[in-house]
Amino acid sequence: MLIARLIADADALDTRLDRASVMLAAEGMPIAMASMLDFCSDVLQIALADGDAATMRSVIDEAFGPCDMLIADHDIEVPRLLVSDMDSTIIGQECIDELADYAGLKPQIAAITERAMAGALDFGAALRERVALLEGLDEEAIARCLDERIRPVEGARTLVQTLKAKGCRTVLVTGGFHHFADPVAEQVGFDRVVANRLAVSAGRLSGGLVGPISDAQTKRAALDEERAMLGEGARVLAAGDGANDVPMIEGADYGFACHAKPILRAAANGRIESASLTAILSLLGIPRSEWVMG
Template sequence: MLSSKPSNAFFKWLSESNGAVYSDLQNDIHRYQEGDLPKTSVRIIRLIYSQGQTQEIVENWLSNIGSICYVCRLERTVTLLGIEVAICESENFGDLSVLSGCDDLIVFEVKKRLPSLNQPGLLVMDMDSTAIQIECIDELAERAGVGKAVSEITELAMQGELDFEQSLRKRVGLLKGLNESVINELCNALPLTAGLIDIVTVLKSYGWHIAVASGGFTPFVQHLKDTLGLDAAYANNLVVEKGNVTGELSGEIVDAEFKAHVVDILESRYKVEHGQIIAIGDGANDIPMLNSSGFGIGYFPKLQLKVVADACIEKFDLRVLLFFLSK
């Protein structure tokens, strides 16, 4: 049975500097600064939320853990909020379903060393449906009047009847004759995923390198690179002649394996520790890239990717990524 203690008293204490122990719940809660956890053999979860009213649910849950626990605030320069909760390894967190059922709360159990925001790092992002809200080839297909045909080819690829390169070449072939101006117009109207500018700004302020590796097309990743000041961008080259798409590709195909290779290339180029490399994507095509990184994140991921990711963002937006970093 959950207690019905008044809300916010605990969080008021946590945000103030006086008093190392909070004793008004059924168990003692010890405050610590992020990175200075006084215990080593512990289980850790992080709670990320956006509204103060969620604090009442968290406080009730904390009061029913039944053992001493340790809590710190996760201070990030974004509007989301976060705390880290640690208990002895031999204890348990009680009924986590009370938390996971809350629409305004992400529960993340820390099971491996987290990349550190304070150390040099590398973030490699998928573009379509991760860094931006759309699938660029679908948008181009609609403008070319071949949206249905492209969708049917995509479905064959998803069913395993076509591999990525076959699927890509068939879809690009249907874009033959599309005027280059359509590509330029779409570049200038790319809908950035919420939180993208926030994480790029924060990571760059800490000296991180940021790149995009996409199975999409170079004009779009180059636009992102130039607009956001990214360090590198990889995608497929659409051939354009006399102002129109020829329906062909040039150069090496950026498929799942190439995206994984990008991680290796940039790890060597920037001399980043492997544990400081994050990859984020949404689909099965991103699995090798995530597996090549030190910490893989699924962004509203397909099931195949979700099961291999170290963490998933399935609520809020890209700002959550900052709470998967230590500090």
Template sequence: MSAKTLYVLTLIVHDDQSPEGVVSTVETFITGSLHATFGKAQLSPRAWDFELELEGYEEALKLVKEHCLHQPYDLILQPSLTRRDKQLFIFDMDSTLIYQEVIELIAAYAGIEDKVAEITTRAMNGEIDFNESLKERVGLLRGIDSTRIWKELEEKIEITNGVRPLSKALKKLGCVLGVCSGGFIPLANHIKNELGLDYAYANTLGVDENNILNGETIGDIVNGERKAELLLEIAKKHGIDPQNAVAIGDGANDLRMMSVAGFGIAWNAKPKVQLQAPACLNTKSLLDVLYILGYSDVDIKDLLQ
């Protein structure tokens, strides 16, 4: 018989749901489906930790994912002993650190947001290649005057709920933070400055001599593979073991960086991404990431002082 390992299963009830009855449901799942005994600790009125011993992580993770489908809560399974060892966090930008898809905001200037949004959705679902989808969408932007567009977009974008305090808490914990986006560098740099991140990488749109978008990108495309490479490069630069890195995003092009990081979190992600990501978080605040790391409301309050 293989040796058992200590894991933690974190329960986070969705914001608009009542926690009543959820804990007992999860306890039944642990004993009945995972065949494990457990210890329990409450992190907040809507978050609990269950420590349990398991032989097969992959099989248990599959059962957890199947159980969570269409439930009013998330369950995150991870090794208990390493959950607070995280030193590097790399975020996607569009629909993760901010609510919008920037390319769709740009497309609105030309009245073609519906065309661009349709391609974006297919790309994030993994239905078409990201590079090809980016080429198609950027091509549709040809002819847009970009002279004032970035400053105007800075005023339009909305930073996701919980991102500012999460960034503050992670920096206080000594973590390195970065954004690796399939979007565009002017706004990625803006978000970097707003949140105090250490790194920002994204795509660059080509312009002609009159600052008119030419329908092309310049330089390397920040696609799923490049995001993974950047995560590893940043980790190496800071002497951080990639196993102590966390990747957070919502699209299929974020799965590769999740796979090279020690842990990955799909944030309100597309269904296909949720099925493949190591963990899923479907709440209204990214600050809930701190529950996944094992911090209680009391701990979080201290971190944010």
């Protein structure tokens, strides 16, 4: 079984579906059923008796263009665990880049961040390099940055609160910092936070970190640990945007690349291209009447 759900432009939807059907048939993957979901009328579900997920993803890209989508090899259900990245996923910013602006170093640090998220640099080394550049910055700049710059993306709180209402445990895992992640988690409603900790001395950043680095393997380990506590058969959803999210995304049943770098898009079986994370709720088949609005 192969199930694909997508939220596509309603304009010429039938024509696009016909094109997808022809393309899939040519790959030996005929469509068994295609219809709009009963309680999420903007979601098209395509079911195949069998097939290859990568081929399905490629066909959707060509036939429908960029769209929110999810592909699974089973009947899609509400997950019991959400593990999400923070920067450029739950919030619209990269915290270290915004903090660097208060030190007059944003272009320099943002360039390193961009390369690390694309997978061109080792994450741990890039993180230490960026943190070292912030040495001497007044700790008060963190509070100012949070207040002035850091904002959840559209639909983040609704996504988390709705899944929690459905019995889902929620974990925020980030290569960023507890100084930012803890307040964001409280605002959005996450149950647990995994993050790095900035070293502070005499009210100023010392240019280092306290404890081990929270990186790609830390994120995957958190997902595996939480899944094990839920028991066999628990579906897991993960969301992220960069290279250090790849292991976590690969470990999830529903791995969403949110406005993501190409390296993560290639690893994910779900994508969010629209502005709001509530698209994930629609793709899971949760009707709007059951959303907990944030």
